[in-house]
Amino acid sequence: MSVERDLIAKAEARTAVFGVIGLGYVGLPLAVELAAAGYRVIGYDVNRRVVDGVNAGRSHILDVSSERLAPLVQAGRLAVTDEAKRLVEADAVSICVPTPLSKTKDPDISYVMAAAQALHGVVRAGQVVILESTTYPGTTRELFLPVFENADLKVGVDGFLAFSPERVDPGNPTWHTRNTPKVLGGVTAACLRVVLALYTPVFDRLVPVSSPEAAELTKLLENTFRSVNIGLVNEMAIVCDKLGVDVWEVIEAAATKPFGFMKFTPGPGLGGHVAYKKDSDDLRESPALDVIRLLLAQGADVGYHDPHVPEFSEDARTLRSVPLSPEAVRSADCVVVVTDHSGVDYRMLCREARAIVDTRHVLSEYTRA
Ligand SMILES: NC(=O)c1ccc[n+]([C@@H]2O[C@H](COP(=O)([O-])OP(=O)(O)OC[C@H]3O[C@@H](n4cnc5c(N)ncnc54)[C@H](O)[C@@H]3O)[C@@H](O)[C@H]2O)c1
Incomplete structure (x- = not known):
């Protein structure tokens, strides 16, 4: 069986193991949805408090109740570690680390780079990497293709790589991780097929696009649209105030x-x-x-x-x-x-x-x- 078909079969049988890097506002709700869909999930976070809290079934994220989290932890569907090497057990790894603004208001991608670094020496044949963090167009190929190349893995054949931007809106009672349409762009057509199969049981609607860059730019367009319109209406408020x-x-x-x-x-x-x-x-x-x-x-x-x-x-x-x-x-x-x-x-x-x-x-x- 090809690596691609093997992964798709594991997705269909829910026997695939997921890794989630970064269990914050985005990563914890995702980890919970993955576990609720039937996958076993290994969370990886550098914050010991997050690791201990989630392993004790306590949620630190408003959108995830401890009542929902605890049974998944107790059933062994979700466990968190601060050891990156445990990610070798995962068939697919979703990366949800922060990309805050630096002091000079530039995007700080040091956390994404640290996640890429953590995957060096961990990534193996038959593994899928999905970047979810908000970032500049080109990041997926630039930072994560070398991770596969260093391990002598051909992306689209031995391993698979995609970008799927997070759209969570913390505190929103209507739109949450599962029912918010999820955009996906694979480095190759096979990458897209594998990620579609893995995410099908997790999200109500998937929106495939032709490349990781198209997915990265989709997120950039959404965020720019919001910023420009908030800026516009704030300017309008000042104009109205003056008039x-x-x-x-x-x-x-x-x-x-x-x-x-x-x-x-x-x-x-x-x-x-x-x-x-x-x-x-x-x-x-x-x-x-x-x-x-x-x-x-x-x-x-x-x-x-x-x-x-x-x-x-x-x-x-x-x-x-x-x-x-x-x-x-x-x-x-x-x-x-x-x-x-x-x-x-x-x-x-x-x-x-x-x-x-x-x-x-x-x-x-x-x-x-
Ligand atoms: N919060 C939102 O509303 C929102 C919405 C859409 C997209 N996003 C994007 O999603 C991404 C994640 O944001 P967030 O709000 O969940 O961040 P967060 O700060 O809530 O959580 C990030 C988690 O990652 C962990 N972490 C940091 N570096 C790590 C590393 N190298 N390895 C493992 N774990 C690490 C932190 O300890 C933390 O628990 C960002 O790119 C953000 O822009 C966020």
Whole structure:
């Protein structure tokens, strides 16, 4: 039997073993879906706390309940290690390591490079590697083809390589890992066939494209589309503010157009999981942190409320979320609203607060701050 047919048969029988590198917001939900679909899953993470927590059946990710995770761990379907060499047991390895922005706002691909490094000496004949991390077009071939070449494996014949961008939206109650269509691009047609077979039991809809570059650019287009439109609507909010027009009235009216328009709403910044993703406990790139830092730098005594972020550390001090009570609001000289209003009693804020800066309404105030 060819290596390709062998892997497809293992996918159909669910006897394939999956490795998942990086068990964060993306990797843990993926590992759970793989295990729930019937595969045995070996997670690999460099963070000991993540390894111990998941092996104890405790989830550190909001979208994955411990009630869902624990039975999969207890049944031996999912186990996590901090030893990269265990990945040799896997037939397919999905890579979900972070690609944060560096201090200079360039994508930091050191984690992806570390994952490629971890696979050197591990990758073997009959293995599949699927990169899921958000990255620049060309990464899959550039960083992962050499992993196979160094092991004297011909991609598409002895081993298989693909890119499949993650689209998770943490906190979204409707769209989650399984029911969000999954784009796939293989280095060869055989790579695509193998990954399609492996992911068919895991995702409701797969969207094959012709190459890893097409899949990488699909993700780039999606992220650029979001950023450009958030930037556009924020500019529109500033224009409306200057003209004395209610930006929300304008947006709601535009949103009645049944074609050619997609509604985006103003926020305090372009990026960040709190900024454009609601109901998320992911603080990275949050403009709320910028606001807090600016206020702290001015010597302000800052408290905050966020039901998803009980505490966080800033400049060696730990800030803790305070309950959103009339007393807490009254005790503040100024309340800055850096979120949509869905989780906030906005009428109570208006009643109790002496001053409100709502960064969703008064973006120019935020810019001036
Ligand atoms: N979080 C989202 O909303 C989201 C959405 C779509 C795409 N993505 C993309 O998915 C990728 C993963 O993001 P995330 O939010 O899950 O990251 P994360 O920070 O939540 O999790 C990453 C995990 O990888 C582990 N890790 C880091 N380096 C490692 C290494 N060398 N080997 C093994 N484990 C390692 C970390 O310990 C951590 O547990 C990124 O490229 C991100 O841009 C994220």
